[in-house]
Amino acid sequence: MDTAALQQRSDSDLFTTASRLMTNALEPGANYTQVTRALEALLALTRQGLAGDAGAYAHYQSALLQLHIPGDPRTEPTRRWMASEVYRVEDEFAADLPGFTALPVEAFRQQVDAEIAARSRVNHPMSVHLFQGTPPVQDVRFFLEHHWTRSYNFYSLLAELAFRFEAIEDASVFYRNLYGEAGAETPQRSHPAMLAHLMEYFDIPLAIDFPALHPLEKAYLNNRIRCVRHTDVAWGLALLYAVESVSCVNHRRIYELLQRLDVPEQPSEFHRLHGTQDEIDTEEMWALIAKFASEEGFQRTFMRALKRHFEINKAYFDSLWQQMQAQRLSA
Incomplete structure (x- = not known):
């Protein structure tokens, strides 16, 4: 041998x-x-x-x-x-940041937002194919199946991070967001329930076979949970800010895609709603981040968390794109 x-x-x-x-x-x-x-x-x-x-x-x-x-x-x-x-x-x-220099808080936000914009999924080949091309329904269904995997329990990330803050005024940022995620006074309009309508329209099972997921998809899910459970809140704040700050654009593009496919309004409502409301959550979250961002150690960890998130995110989306193309070729 x-x-x-x-x-x-x-x-x-x-x-x-x-x-x-x-x-x-x-x-x-x-x-x-x-x-x-x-x-x-x-x-x-x-x-x-x-x-x-x-x-x-x-x-x-x-x-x-x-x-x-x-x-x-x-x-x-x-x-x-x-x-x-x-x-x-x-x-x-986790990769360190050689040459890192702390910035005033407003300049730090500009740096963070520029980094997020530069790493946007908008220019990924799969996004270009879905949102600027004419994708077949099987590709849309594949994308939405994995969209459900990473979106159905977003509320749990908010809950985990809320527990990391001792001051109720800090934790309340996430509790207000959770209130909306839970449908406010109408649980039937909770965000997971609304998104489930879209899955049912495309005949996508709601039960997720976690062991069958690709290793890079598991890494993506694991990193999200790791960040919000981390004892250093900079990890969780970076992760959720990166997700929330691009949420409106991403959901709006999905909604526009659904409109082109003549998907009815009820299954599309989750994405229509998220195409407008998440900007408020983003600003509230940044106000919380700004309370900690004057510390050099916080800024360094925050940027390390962003770097790791985007590395894992790119590998994950690359793997989805490869799987989507392979699925189409084998059909």
């Missing part, structure tokens, strides 16, 4: 062992030794994956997503603790 084959077998054994240890650790009656052995294996995979091993990266992202998605309530404390230890390793590998 050659060296490459031996290495492949060794990697396979490592992944199998880590998976078995994780399964045992997430049993409700698991003891401390089982949990720590599984965590040691997961952290080894995390380091190996972040060092460039694609197989280890895929396996650690799968394991982390397993820790993130709802499971047996009795294992919730274990899953959160294990995930938090993974975040510590990810912090070690």
Whole structure:
């Protein structure tokens, strides 16, 4: 057996062992030794994956997503603790910003907004195909299926980040946003319920098969959860500001696409609504960011979080574009 084959077998054994240890650790009656052995294996995979091993990266992202998605309530404390230890390793590998210089708050916002504009999805080939071309319905359906995967539980990100703030006036920024996400006084008009109407129109299942997702999609979902759970609020604020500040434009483009496809108003309402209202949420969030942005350490971490978000986001959208093209060719 050659060296490459031996290495492949060794990697396979490592992944199998880590998976078995994780399964045992997430049993409700698991003891401390089982949990720590599984965590040691997961952290080894995390380091190996972040060092460039694609197989280890895929396996650690799968394991982390397993820790993130709802499971047996009795294992919730274990899953959160294990995930938090993974975040510590990810912090070690997060790229620093050589030559970084702190700016006055207003200049800092200009820098942040310029960075977000430069990394906009608008110019991605998949976006150009969908929003400036004449995509077949199967491509639109594929896009919307993954749009549901990353959008259906956005409210949970707001809730997680709200808990990071001790002052109620700071947390209230996210609670006001949550009130709208929940449909205000009408739960039937909650944003997930409204978006579900569009999925049903395109016959897209609402249940998500998380294990079947592409590793880069898992990485995208994991990073969002990691950021809003991070003990340093700069990570969560950067992530949500990056998402909210482009929300109006992105949703408006989707709404216009749905209009061109003659999708009725009720299934389109989620995107019509979000094409106008998110600017208010963005300004409220920046007012909160500005309270912390005079500190150099906050600015540095905020920009590191943006850099990581956009790197993961680009890899994720590149993979979706490749999958969309492959699906079309095989049809």
